[in-house]
Amino acid sequence: MEQISVFDIFKIGVGPSSSHTMGPWRAAQQFINLYKVKPGIKEIKRIHVDLYGSLAKTGKGHGTDIAVLLGLMGEDPVTIEVNTINPKFGKIHQTKTLEICGEQVITFDPETDLIFHFDKSLPGHPNALTLSITMMDGFQESHTYYSVGGGFVVKEGEEELTLSDSAQLPFPIETAADLKRYCEEQGVSISEIVLRNELTWRTQEETIAGCLEIWNVMRDCVFRGVNTEGTLPGGLNVKRRAYEMSRRLLNGIACKDSKDFIRQIQATSNIFQNTLNWVSCFALSVNEENAAFGRVVTAPTNGASGVIPAVMMYYVCFAGGTEEKDIIRFMTVAAEIGSIFKKRSTISAAMGGCQAEIGVSSAMAAAALTECLGGSPNQAMMAAEIAMEHHLGLTCDPIGGLVQIPCIERNTMGAIKAITACQLALQGDPDTAKVSLDGVIKTMWETALDMNSKYKETSDGGLATNISVNISEC
Template identity: 65%
Template structure:
């Protein structure tokens, strides 16, 4: 779903703090429910609501249980903020709704609500605009019936039916450097600016540089804490596949059987272990596994640009911090600014929704973002940075989204490790190459990704109707 020209997308639209396991199937429905309730408050009154039913369509319905779409909707209706909610309180809140048969809208108005019947999964029905559609059917005390329909279009972005633009977290502004394509970005860079410089100038249209810096470091702290937490949590992932967490055991093995009491101690021990190829490779895989195991467990993650691909950028950034002298806050900020612009260009020129484009739109885009960001931070030119992003995506083209059981576990978690490694490889290739001789541009690979998405069979677009999802029986012991 290609968006309109010059859509103003902030770094904080691409990187959003939320709850796993899916940005389009969890965070999106959560935000849609929040917006629906806010609109009722604005136009009517929550006290006037008598009952409500939620309809989930298409891809959102087919993998909704595995992605926690029903849970997300209930949390949104309750007025919970996905960025700040205590993630350990989510399942008890859901249990309370089920036990009481009531839901308290925005913490103010209790109405009868039975999740088993009032959240309807319409697996064989699709709305025309996007595969991830949901409608809120609201009955008012005065007899009116209100229908509010939303689309979760990837990365936690939502669109209400009838709107012309995605709902972002930022006000609509006119940017000093409007960018739709990689060529647009290069044109602005000809003024002597790096890619991260251009992005920071655009961010000034929303807030001060200091506020952007503080916000980005908070994003990194959330990513960092997620990696550390995932590396120090053992057990089994929820959902019925009986998938064992692997980051804990790998972390313990690489640490020589010991565990670090805090992030800084852990980082120092990792760095003391050297930087051999195998050692570095194992750690990058461990970082990515850790994030996506947290994501699969309804943990706190950052869309990067999606939840299903949330491990790639943190893993590559942690690699940069650990092994490339990248701990300086300025370098981390540059990394995130550069990555966000590449993600924004993909969103405008193609999609970041697996339900529209398959996993190439998630792992592929995140790998391209990480590759470009790493390249700029390693001293690459603007053209080498975009070349790295192109290389990373070129080798994800056609990647399908076929989650077993509709869960963001198999093959999603391992795919994050592969996306991270490909990003580092793409960066190294670009840094050792002359972009003038490249045959494929980033804009061309984005167009190719979109063409591929349009040609891809719908069963490979986050429906669990094809691929591994139908060839691997649920509960298989090897899982």
């Protein structure tokens, strides 16, 4: 059974896409690490990259080429200074060279050494890349990797593994029914079950510190987003909206940091329209940052990275979630719901359409908010089911292959649906529900299998083909 930690679902990184940016970046890192010890980086002569399927069709818009090359350079998405990304990539194009891990400089022309195979897919997954290497002694070999969603990567011929897979958990969870049973048997909340499982990998203090670090990145991302003006890169000329929206809602008040920002929001009038506007603003701000190669948290993907921060900010600013324990509870519940979706269905838009991204993130947020507002485990799972039920069949058809239209606004919809699903569940009786969480997850997977491939992050259908835009700058 696949074992997934909170920190497998929530990963700090760089936008715009977990499957098309983060995954290929990690694949390139894994590839280059094969040669660090023997024969050594200095023995590398040439590297060639082939991108297939969805990675090719929407790779330019998602920065897949940039991510792969940065990974080969030894850069890490968690620590890289995001304002250095474009200059580093530009230098490769200008010099036609690639510096590998600071040890070896090889000839590399992105036009001929990194190929987008728009009309070819590999059988393992729609998101595939092959990395080939030639050593100084003439030795050559290739390795193929699949980016399976949420930043997870599988090497061809190997099983998908997370850092957490070697563990024997006290409460192994494959389905929502498993989670429900443990909660009932132990008489505890979902978050408590998750925290007990996390003890297998780290101390409770480490888990708490890790969750708070992720929350800080989310909160700071919101703050950066509402304080950044301008137009998003890529050629669609999408104007950032979070900046002006936040200024109007705060009546022009300037905030010195993200904590002061939250204090100012809490002091504003808590009328429904303002609250609704703020939730949308939170989501917009994160996904505008994501679209601009900003620092975000995969939750469970980058394309859906605004939903959970938006609902968490709603909880903190308007619903009393002001203590650290509230943040821990929210994050652990959300992660567990996300892990069940990953195990039983998919969190890859290239496999399941946008229901696998916005739908899953909305379900995660709905369950987490429900527990945090006093709901039972059954009500939390009911909220997750409601949220996903109303995302079933949602397609992924990004215009220009960019994570902008309709992706950014969809995060606002996912956040609002999560809050609504929570309220319905808190007022409902799970024992009378007609659809279970496992039932909707099964339905989501069946829908994914039936969905036409042109609606699965290929930009071959839907809005991507019906909206005329000039993306010559891409």
